[in-house]
Amino acid sequence: METAFDRRLFAAWLVLVAITLLYLWIDHSVDHGGVLVASAFATVAAIALACVKVRIIMREFMEIRGAPPFLCRITDFWVVLMAAALIGTYLAGKAVA
Amino acid sequence: MTATEEVREERAGIRHIPGQPDMWFFVLFESLVFTSYFCVYLFVRTQHEKAFLQSQSHLLPGFGALETIVLLTSSWAVARSVQHARAARYAESQRDALLTAGCGLVFLALKIVEWIRLIHAGHTFTSSEFFQYYFFLTGMHLLHLLIGFIVLGVLVNQLSTANKRSQETVETCATYWHTVDFLWVLIFALMYVVR
Numbered sequence: 001m002e003t004a005f006d007r008r009l010f011a012a013w014l015v016l017v018a019i020t021l022l023y024l025w026i027d028h029s030v031d032h033g034g035v036l037v038a039s040a041f042a043t044v045a046a047i048a049l050a051c052v053k054v055r056i057i058m059r060e061f062m063e064i065r066g067a068p069p070f071l072c073r074i075t076d077f078w079v080v081l082m083a084a085a086l087i088g089t090y091l092a093g094k095a096v097a
Numbered sequence: 098m099t100a101t102e103e104v105r106e107e108r109a110g111i112r113h114i115p116g117q118p119d120m121w122f123f124v125l126f127e128s129l130v131f132t133s134y135f136c137v138y139l140f141v142r143t144q145h146e147k148a149f150l151q152s153q154s155h156l157l158p159g160f161g162a163l164e165t166i167v168l169l170t171s172s173w174a175v176a177r178s179v180q181h182a183r184a185a186r187y188a189e190s191q192r193d194a195l196l197t198a199g200c201g202l203v204f205l206a207l208k209i210v211e212w213i214r215l216i217h218a219g220h221t222f223t224s225s226e227f228f229q230y231y232f233f234l235t236g237m238h239l240l241h242l243l244i245g246f247i248v249l250g251v252l253v254n255q256l257s258t259a260n261k262r263s264q265e266t267v268e269t270c271a272t273y274w275h276t277v278d279f280l281w282v283l284i285f286a287l288m289y290v291v292r
Contacts, residue, residue: 009176009177017166023290027292034154043291053279057279061173063179066113067113067114068113085132085136086135093139093144096143
């Protein structure tokens with residue numbers, strides 16, 4: 001039996017798969033003829049999109065959408081914390097390299 | 098809490114924590130531990146950018162994307178399993194739990210094939226710094242995946258035995274499996290996609 005919830009889960013899965021395929025396009029657009037090229041854009045975009053995917057998994061698959069507000073806020077804060085730590089470390093590393 | 102009580106709570110608009118709260122401490126702790134690994138990897142990567150890119154070129158992003166889609170599908174299936182169990186559709190719930198395990202096995206097989214291909218090409222834990230991080234992070238993730246199979250075994254056992262069914266345990270098992278999924282989402286982005 002299909003329910004509105006099932007359709008919502010399928011839509012979330014489709015978005016997650018689309019973002020996964022978008023990664024391949026990003027890499028294809030920054031690399032030169034199969035040779036990998038350093039790109040701050042590709043790196044920051046990859047991290048940001050990964051964190052968007054983590055939030056979708058948490059909200060839709062892990063049912064945070066229906067959880068008490070404090071858990072919604074904690075998990076959102078955690079995703080932002082992960083994104084800030086990863087992008088911040090990358091940019092700090094680039095600055096001192 | 099039984100599935101009927103869960104439905105009543107949902108209809109009453111009362112929000113609840115999915116699964117046992119302890120599992121959420123684990124989720125947050127594990128994501129923090131992996132984030133610290135990722136930060137070390139990203140910092141070292143920026144200091145040896147050319148060497149990391151050269152080693153990274155031996156990975157197949159399309160293969161990594163396929164592994165990601167398989168694991169996302171497993172996560173979708175276990176989310177459906179939770180919803181079926183909540184609606185007391187236990188046969189459908191068990192079918193989706195088994196589909197989750199099937200996707201997990203496909204992911205495991207793909208990962209083993211990928212490791213064998215890399216090792217045969219001379220890329221091992223000690224061959225370069227990039228592959229040291231690659232094998233460490235994917236190995237740690239695989240360990241979590243193997244534990245996930247035990248968790249799914251608990252889930253299937255719960256669903257197949259009428260007097261053992263607990264919606265809270267079903268949700269706890271699913272939460273663990275989703276954690277395995279989102280950790281891979283991060284590893285895929287950081288190992289295969291970043292430049």
